[in-house]
Amino acid sequence: MAFHEDPGVREEAPKASGPRFFFRIIAQEAAALLKLNLLFLLFCLPAVTIPPALLALFQVVRRMPAERTVRCWSQFWDAFRHRWRTAWGAFLLTVLPLTAAGYGAWFYLHFARDNPVSYLPFAFCAVVFLTALLASSYLWGLLSEGRELTKETLLLSLQLGLGRPLRAALAAAGWYLPLAAAVLWLPLSGAYLLLIGFSIPCLLALFLIRTVLERFGGSPADQ
Numbered sequence: 001m002a003f004h005e006d007p008g009v010r011e012e013a014p015k016a017s018g019p020r021f022f023f024r025i026i027a028q029e030a031a032a033l034l035k036l037n038l039l040f041l042l043f044c045l046p047a048v049t050i051p052p053a054l055l056a057l058f059q060v061v062r063r064m065p066a067e068r069t070v071r072c073w074s075q076f077w078d079a080f081r082h083r084w085r086t087a088w089g090a091f092l093l094t095v096l097p098l099t100a101a102g103y104g105a106w107f108y109l110h111f112a113r114d115n116p117v118s119y120l121p122f123a124f125c126a127v128v129f130l131t132a133l134l135a136s137s138y139l140w141g142l143l144s145e146g147r148e149l150t151k152e153t154l155l156l157s158l159q160l161g162l163g164r165p166l167r168a169a170l171a172a173a174g175w176y177l178p179l180a181a182a183v184l185w186l187p188l189s190g191a192y193l194l195l196i197g198f199s200i201p202c203l204l205a206l207f208l209i210r211t212v213l214e215r216f217g218g219s220p221a222d223q
Contacts, residue, residue: 022207025064026200035072036060037199043080051091052084055143059083061202062144065210086149093154094136101129134161134168141171141209145217160212167209174204 026033036057043053056079063070104125112118139157147153161168178201182189189197206213 021065022204025203025207029064029070032064032070032072033061033196033199033203036076037194037196039072039076040198041194043076049080049084051087052080053087055083055087055090055140056080057198057202058140058144058206059146061199062141062206062213064203065207066214083143086143089149090139090143093149094132094139097132098129098136101125101132105129131158131161133172134165137161137168137171137175137205137209138164138212141206141213142217144206145213147217156216160216164212167212171205171208174208175201178204 040053040057043056044050056076059079060070060072060075063075102125105122108118108122108125112122135158138160139154142153142157143149179197182193182197186193
């Protein structure tokens, strides 16, 4: 007895994931990644525009693992122009705790050899540093989804950082480690930074937390 497939029923293909999906994104969006990297560097030239340029980069690159249409110039410029206050707020909330806690941890660890009591403030600073680092991964990811910098967004990024620390740590490593390595290898890494040194780490960081953002991100930035 022959069984005929119902033409009205279609099995959905399994959703792409993993390294193969990541490299497929790079292959499909190579030109866009190059353009975005150049746009980011161009808009960072005045220095004071680094935060809005960074958020614009994250917001456009986030569309790639979400498989949404990418229009480099219009979407980058729109995010840069309309979300600079949000970007500066997120930048300060990220940089200030990381800098203060990082310096505090280094400072107290330096004196801990002679005074073991210094391990207490060192531990406190280390905890603050790690918490801020993990939460910042989700904070920029949530903002790239179109969320505003509200108390709810901050609390959610903190909850996700503490509740899903592995993905946040991997995302932070994917963003910071390539940049740190490139800076250490200057001027040999100049071409890398110019072409893909910011867009690829941004894509890697957002790719690693994409499933969490899909679940908790809220309103996507379909602009």
